[in-house]
Amino acid sequence: MILPLFPIWLIDFAGSSLMIIFSFLCVHLAMRLFNQDRENAVWIYFLWITSALAVFAISRGVGHVVKDLLIMSGRKDIWTILQPYSGAFNTMTFVLVASITLFFERVWQINQTILRDKQALQDSHGQILYLNRHLEDLVMERTRELRKSENKYRRIFESSRDMILVTDQDGQILEINPAGTDLLGFSKEKVENNACSFKHFFLRQEIWDRIVEELLAKGYVSDLETELIGPEGNVIHVLLSGSVECLLPDNGDTFDVVQTTDHHDVKEFFHFLVKDITRRRAMEQQLLQADKLASIGQLAAGVAHEINNPLNIILGYTQFLIKHESEGTDRYEDLRTIEKHVRACKNIVADLLSFSRSTRTRKQQIDLHECIKEVINVISQQFELDQVRISTEFDSRVPTMILDGGKIKQVFMNLFMNAKHAIGKDGLITVKTLYDQDAGQVEVRVEDTGCGIEPQNLSRIFDPFFTTKETGKGTGLGLSVSYGIIKEHGGEIKVESEPGKGSVFIVSLPVNQ
Amino acid sequence: MLGFNILKLLSYLFLVLFLMQPDVAHATQAHSYPEGLYVHQLAHFFFILSMATFIYWLRERGLSRDKGWRLLQYCALCFILWNADAMLAHYLESQEGLFVTREQTTLDAVLIASGGHTAETLIYYFAKMDHLFCVPGIIFLYAALRCFLAKARGDRVK
Ligand SMILES: Nc1ncnc2c1ncn2[C@@H]1O[C@H](COP(=O)(O)OP(=O)(O)O)[C@@H](O)[C@H]1O
Ligand SMILES: [Mg+2]
Numbered sequence: 001m002i003l004p005l006f007p008i009w010l011i012d013f014a015g016s017s018l019m020i021i022f023s024f025l026c027v028h029l030a031m032r033l034f035n036q037d038r039e040n041a042v043w044i045y046f047l048w049i050t051s052a053l054a055v056f057a058i059s060r061g062v063g064h065v066v067k068d069l070l071i072m073s074g075r076k077d078i079w080t081i082l083q084p085y086s087g088a089f090n091t092m093t094f095v096l097v098a099s100i101t102l103f104f105e106r107v108w109q110i111n112q113t114i115l116r117d118k119q120a121l122q123d124s125h126g127q128i129l130y131l132n133r134h135l136e137d138l139v140m141e142r143t144r145e146l147r148k149s150e151n152k153y154r155r156i157f158e159s160s161r162d163m164i165l166v167t168d169q170d171g172q173i174l175e176i177n178p179a180g181t182d183l184l185g186f187s188k189e190k191v192e193n194n195a196c197s198f199k200h201f202f203l204r205q206e207i208w209d210r211i212v213e214e215l216l217a218k219g220y221v222s223d224l225e226t227e228l229i230g231p232e233g234n235v236i237h238v239l240l241s242g243s244v245e246c247l248l249p250d251n252g253d254t255f256d257v258v259q260t261t262d263h264h265d266v267k268e269f270f271h272f273l274v275k276d277i278t279r280r281r282a283m284e285q286q287l288l289q290a291d292k293l294a295s296i297g298q299l300a301a302g303v304a305h306e307i308n309n310p311l312n313i314i315l316g317y318t319q320f321l322i323k324h325e326s327e328g329t330d331r332y333e334d335l336r337t338i339e340k341h342v343r344a345c346k347n348i349v350a351d352l353l354s355f356s357r358s359t360r361t362r363k364q365q366i367d368l369h370e371c372i373k374e375v376i377n378v379i380s381q382q383f384e385l386d387q388v389r390i391s392t393e394f395d396s397r398v399p400t401m402i403l404d405g406g407k408i409k410q411v412f413m414n415l416f417m418n419a420k421h422a423i424g425k426d427g428l429i430t431v432k433t434l435y436d437q438d439a440g441q442v443e444v445r446v447e448d449t450g451c452g453i454e455p456q457n458l459s460r461i462f463d464p465f466f467t468t469k470e471t472g473k474g475t476g477l478g479l480s481v482s483y484g485i486i487k488e489h490g491g492e493i494k495v496e497s498e499p500g501k502g503s504v505f506i507v508s509l510p511v512n513q
Numbered sequence: 514m515l516g517f518n519i520l521k522l523l524s525y526l527f528l529v530l531f532l533m534q535p536d537v538a539h540a541t542q543a544h545s546y547p548e549g550l551y552v553h554q555l556a557h558f559f560f561i562l563s564m565a566t567f568i569y570w571l572r573e574r575g576l577s578r579d580k581g582w583r584l585l586q587y588c589a590l591c592f593i594l595w596n597a598d599a600m601l602a603h604y605l606e607s608q609e610g611l612f613v614t615r616e617q618t619t620l621d622a623v624l625i626a627s628g629g630h631t632a633e634t635l636i637y638y639f640a641k642m643d644h645l646f647c648v649p650g651i652i653f654l655y656a657a658l659r660c661f662l663a664k665a666r667g668d669r670v671k
Binding site for chain 1: 560635651
């Protein structure tokens with residue numbers, strides 16, 4: 001069998017050329033890959049292997065072509081010399097390619113590791129970045145929340161109508177709200193200078209000691225009723241609640257009370273909420289007063305009625321005797337004295353009777369100003385003898401009201417007489433009226449420049465028979481009768497007074513009745 | 514992993530030494546230095562081995578699912594075939610008395626089979642056209658690289 005060698009040569013030649021061309025194209029591609037990402041070990045690896053392949057393709061291709069050319073040109077002897085070199089070189093090149101290929105797995109693994117590490121690094125970097133940014137936001141948000149909350153509580157603290165204060169164990173005031181400074185009557189600076197002790201505001205010091213004891217033992221006190229001393233020495237009735245807060249001085253963290261009582265580093269602070277119940281107390285007192293008045297009224301009504309008749313008889317007989325006695329004799333004077341005192345008794349009885357409302361009220365449309373003016377007309381002359389002047393400031397808007405004119409006059413007469421007594425000689429009584437349209441009531445203020453009323457007497461002046469005047473001068477019924485009359489009209493009577501400076505009696509009467 | 518590779522490689526080596534029948538090779542006279550041919554054949558075998566390992570790795574890593582790596586796998590397969598083919602050709606070449614070549618210096622050169630060796634001669638004739646394997650191999654490599662490049666570009670754009 002004869003086979004032509006030409007096709008083999010042709011394929012050799014073409015194949016070798018293609019091998020060379022493509023191997024170089026491969027190197028080029030690998031180069032481009034490498035340039036895209038110089039850190040990628042796989043691309044570096046491809047660069048190696050394609051380069052090795054290119055060397056191989058050249059060595060083999062050139063070998064083949066040279067061999068074919070030499071044989072065809074009849075120079076087989078030269079090829080015989082070259083052949084071992086070509087063969088050896090070829091061998092070396094593909095051993096090289098094969099060896100490099102065997103490293104693929106390693107390279108791949110290394111590359112994977114690098115990529116993984118890189119990814120991990122990037123991930124963690126991203127995470128850190130995210131966290132950083134997020135943390136900032138978080139902190140900002142938290143701060144905002146805290147500020148909001150702080151503002152909220154600050155507002156409660158600042159605008160509370162009740163006193164809120166923080167003190168240390170010795171009563172040193174550390175913080176106090178405006179309501180507190182108002183109530184106790186001192187400046188904020190004084191607190192900041194640590195110059196205020198809550199202890200000293202207690203009317204009775206032992207109360208403070210008891211509070212501290214109870215706070216330390218139980219951790220709280222609640223709704224304790226006690227008295228504080230106000231800015232002008234007045235007694236303030238308060239409802240006091242307190243609790244203990246323990247602070248570690250180093251970090252300021254708060255702890256629960258019970259857990260830390262045996263911790264010797266902690267410092268105890270007291271929080272107090274103090275409610276001024278003076279007004280409530282006063283109201284309660286007034287209620288009590290009304291009660292007292294009602295029962296006394298019933299009693300007095302009976303007694304007065306019984307006494308009234310005998311008194312009339314005594315008075316009648318006394319006057320009868322006086323008629324038959326000539327003036328100037330001792331008997332005449334004695335009878336006069338009897339008559340005077342019987343009249344005084346009758347006055348008291350009359351007072352008692354009116355106090356006990358035994359006289360019926362006759363209400364009609366009345367001009368309050370006219371009413372007051374009439375009273376002033378009666379007394380002004382007598383007052384002026386002692387240099388006691390009466391000035392009026394009437395609110396022209398005050399409408400006519402349905403009142404029992406006689407009784408109202410009696411009220412003002414009482415008030416003016418009391419004022420005159422308080423002044424003694426030389427002073428001023430001011431009568432002011434004020435119409436409060438919204439509340440639907442008229443307020444009458446009777447101010448005097450008299451001696452004023454001692455604080456401890458303030459709560460008692462409306463009591464029947466309470467008087468500071470010597471016997472014979474005062475019955476102690478004037479104010480309680482006035483109180484009854486005003487109550488009957490659905491109004492109120494209050495007093496404000498400063499000892500040594502004067503008093504103000506405030507009568508408020510409702511308009512539409 | 515590497516230890517396993519070397520073991521595998523050694524076992525292949527022994528197998529091929531056995532197959533090559535050194536005594537047969539010794540008898541030939543085409544090569545004045547038979548060890549040269551041995552080294553060459555071993556190198557071919559080494560090449561096959563490395564390509565086989567390469568394919569093995571690609572498959573184990575599951576990379577052959579990817580187009581680029583699949584092309585690379587085909588490339589390795591082509592190179593294995595080519596090496597096997599070349600080894601066969603070298604082997605037949607080294608045998609004495611299978612065929613003779615005439616008019617070697619002209620384009621009309623022919624291959625004449627010796628009596629009774631027609632089949633071997635025919636096999637040798639086709640085995641000589643080894644470029645039919647290696648050229649597709651390198652084209653596959655080229656295509657694979659192109660694929661990688663395109664993908665790398667795409668990644669970068671992303
Ligand atoms: N304007 C006033 N200024 C000071 N003290 C007053 C005034 N009005 C009343 N008082 C006090 O209230 C007490 C009770 O008054 P009242 O009920 O009118 O009884 P009386 O005038 O008979 O004493 C008086 O004794 C006096 O101490
Ligand atoms: Mg009086």
